[in-house]
Amino acid sequence: FPVTINQGVAFLRAKKVKFVMTSILPKDSDWFYTYNQEYVKFPEYCYTPDFTVDLGHDGVHAGPLSNKLLASSLHDHIQYING
Numbered sequence: 854f855p856v857t858i859n860q861g862v863a864f865l866r867a868k869k870v871k872f873v874m875t876s877i878l879p880k881d882s883d884w885f886y887t888y889n890q891e892y893v894k895f896p897e898y899c900y901t902p903d904f905t906v907d908l909g910h911d912g913v914h915a916g917p918l919s920n921k922l923l924a925s926s927l928h929d930h931i932q933y934i935n936g
Contacts, residue, residue, distance in 0.1 A: 862895055873931045875899045875923070877915075899930035 865872050874897055878885045892898040904923040907916035915923070 858891060858895075862897065871931060871935050873897050873899045873927050873934070875901050875927060877904075877923075896934050899927055901926045 874892065874895070876885075876888055876892060878888060880902060889900075893900075901923055904926060905915050905919045906922060907918040908914065909916045
């Protein structure tokens with residue numbers, strides 16, 4: 854995992870791409886802590902712990918309000934890091 858994310862970030866930075874990344878893993882996931890420890894090494898990482906405020910029609914995936922909140926958080930973060 855760390856090699857893959859490091860390569861991806863290095864590639865995007867070399868191409869001068871403005872990007873952010875986040876995780877949609879729930880806090881109670883077995884992998885959350887492991888991944889989060891890697892993500893926080895990058896200023897492009899946008900921590901979005903409470904973006905799920907509604908569910909979609911399937912009752913499992915994020916709903917429209919959650920997607921809107923996530924998009925807003927990512928937009929604000931990209932504005933912040935690219936000033």
